[in-house]
Amino acid sequence: MVYTGRFAPSPTGPLHFGSLLAALASFLDARAHQGRWLIRIEDLDPPREIVGASDSILRTLEQFGFEWDGPVWYQSQRHPVYHEILEQLLHQNNAYRCSCSRQEIIKRTGSSVYDGYCRTHSADRNKACAIRCHCSNHYAFQDRILGLQDFSSRQDDFVIFRRDGYFAYQLAVTIDDAEQQISHVVRGSDLLDSTPKQLQLQHLLNYPQPEYAHIPVATNSQGQKLSKQTFADALNDQQPVPQLIQALNFLNQQPPAELTEATTSECLNWAVQHWNITAIPAQLGITLEGH
Known part of the structure; x- marks a missing residue:
């Protein structure tokens, strides 16, 4: 099997340090395996997207020395494919329409966990309907960083098509990973x-299962993930090497001091040659100093 990895940002703003961690880890793992590394723009949610963000993301990746294989995929161009698979899941009774609002679910259950109401009650066609996938509640997998992850008691039927008319992330990412032959x-x-959720869809659609590795997210002093929502600073395109070194240190790759004088290409080449995914802390989050 040819190793194929990917980085899949959403165009909701410029890349920040958390984005850099995901891009760098996926890039280094792919190149260390002499594999392919793809870019996919996950532009599924127009209300949250920022005009020009996709081009800005690609420019920033180039400034940081990342080179990808093949053309960039845009999920906004793949709606016919998603629609076809959605209809297949409905036809096979692996998915169903759901008219329940969040408030109705909370009123029935006392929580936001969906109770499967529309499995046995016809959805109200006078309301906007989501489409949910049946979840079998029996999924565990071996994460390359975090070890065995068992979700057998925590899954409910999840949304694959939203009430507002947009395809959900879980459906699109599963289809695209399969079509792009993502192995890791x-x-x-x-x-x-x-x-x-993606394992469930892979099972229902007879797709191969990639190997997964989940790196720690960078958090601020309040324990919040660095993101656009928490006002994370955009990456500085003019000074990539110090930020790459900071990311390598965060991932516990122990870059040598002399890399501070290296070019972007030299920094990435060193990182590929010395990549050690087993050195990454098996944690969900790590506080970033100064944030």
């Missing part, structure tokens, strides 16, 4: 809970 997924631990 390296991403932040904030997406750990998404993995069993």
Whole structure:
């Protein structure tokens, strides 16, 4: 099997340090395995997207020395494919329409965990409907960093098509990973809970299962993940090497002091040659100093 990895940012703003960690870890793991590294822009949520963000993301990746293989994929161009698979899941009774609002779910259950109501009650066609996937609640997998992850008692039927008319992340990412023949997924631990949902869809659609590795996310002093929502600073395109070294230190790759004088290419070449995924801390989050 040819190693194929990917980095899949959403165009909701510029890349920040948390984005750099995911890009760097996935890139280094791919190149250390003499594999392919793909870029996919996950532009599924127009209300949250920023005009020009996709181009800005690609420019920043180039400034940081990342080179990817093949053309960039844009999920906004793949709606017909998602629609076809969605209809297949409905036809096979592996998915169903759901008209329940969040408030209705909370009123029935006392929590936001979906209770499967529309499995046995026809959805109200006078309301906007989501589409949910049946979840079998029996998923565990071996994470390359975190070890055995068992989600057998924590899954409910999840949304694959939203009530507002947009395709959900879980459906699109699963289809695209299969079509791009992604063999290894390296991403932040904030997406750990998404993995069993994607395993479920892979099972239902007879897709191969990639290997997964979830790196710690960078958090601020309040324990919040660095993100656009927590006002994380954009990466400085003009000074990539210090930020790459900071990211390598965060991932416990122990870059030598002389790398501070290196070019971007030299820094990445060193990092590929010395990549050690087993050195990454098996933690969900690590506080970034100064944040």
